[in-house]
Amino acid sequence: xxxxxxxxxxxxxxxxxxxxxxxxxxxxxxxxxxxxxxxxxxxxxxxxxxxxxxxxxxxxxxxxxxxxxxxxxxxxxxxxxxxxxxxxxxxxxxxxxxxxxxxxxxxxxxxxxxxxxxxxxxxxxxxxxxxxxxxxxxxxxxxxxxxxxxxxxxxxxxxxxxxxxxxxxxxxxxxxxxxxxxxxxxxxxxx
Numbered sequence: 001x002x003x004x005x006x007x008x009x010x011x012x013x014x015x016x017x018x019x020x021x022x023x024x025x026x027x028x029x030x031x032x033x034x035x036x037x038x039x040x041x042x043x044x045x046x047x048x049x050x051x052x053x054x055x056x057x058x059x060x061x062x063x064x065x066x067x068x069x070x071x072x073x074x075x076x077x078x079x080x081x082x083x084x085x086x087x088x089x090x091x092x093x094x095x096x097x098x099x100x101x102x103x104x105x106x107x108x109x110x111x112x113x114x115x116x117x118x119x120x121x122x123x124x125x126x127x128x129x130x131x132x133x134x135x136x137x138x139x140x141x142x143x144x145x146x147x148x149x150x151x152x153x154x155x156x157x158x159x160x161x162x163x164x165x166x167x168x169x170x171x172x173x174x175x176x177x178x179x180x181x182x183x184x185x186x187x188x189x190x191x
Contacts, residue, residue, distance in 0.1 A: 004136040011140025014116060022076050022185060023112060025178045027145055029083040030105055031152045032174035033090045039153060045105045046145040052109020054138050060117030061130050070191040072114040079108035080182035087175035
């Protein structure tokens with residue numbers, strides 16, 4: 001049980017700590033187009049991200065996938081840039097238009113998982129199995145993502161419903177902020 005708690009904390013820190021700003025930006029970019037009534041779709045979205053992230057972690061720990069860290073650190077902000085740009089083309093906020101977001105979450109989750117793969121590979125003891133460790137990490141990651149999403153949805157409610165900011169301008173604001181920050185990260189991390 002201690003391993004489960006340890007890896008839960010690692011997963012939580014992986015999304016909540018200031019060192020995880022790139023992951024937070026990705027979740028913000030993904031969730032920018034949603035409002036409070038869409039909370040179920042957003043939960044499915046972040047779970048898709050966790051599944052992609054988890055798959056890459058497992059494949060990396062077993063040495064099936066290994067990519068140069070410099071490229072991974074560059075590609076992570078690129079996923080944020082692509083997601084944020086996609087948000088600018090969201091003019092009709094309907095579930096049918098959001099299907100591509102699920103693909104982004106899953107596929108880009110694979111890339112984000114590579115960012116932590118080396119760390120978790122070194123953390124696992126030689127005789128330790130990946131199952132409970134990965135489960136604990138993913139539960140912590142998912143819990144952290146839910147907190148980030150809840151915060152974004154709460155802010156969207158305040159801005160759209162109380163401050164009467166038009167939804168598209170809220171989406172443009174969040175997407176622009178994440179796009180600029182991610183572009184800076186990508187430039188700083190050019191391999």
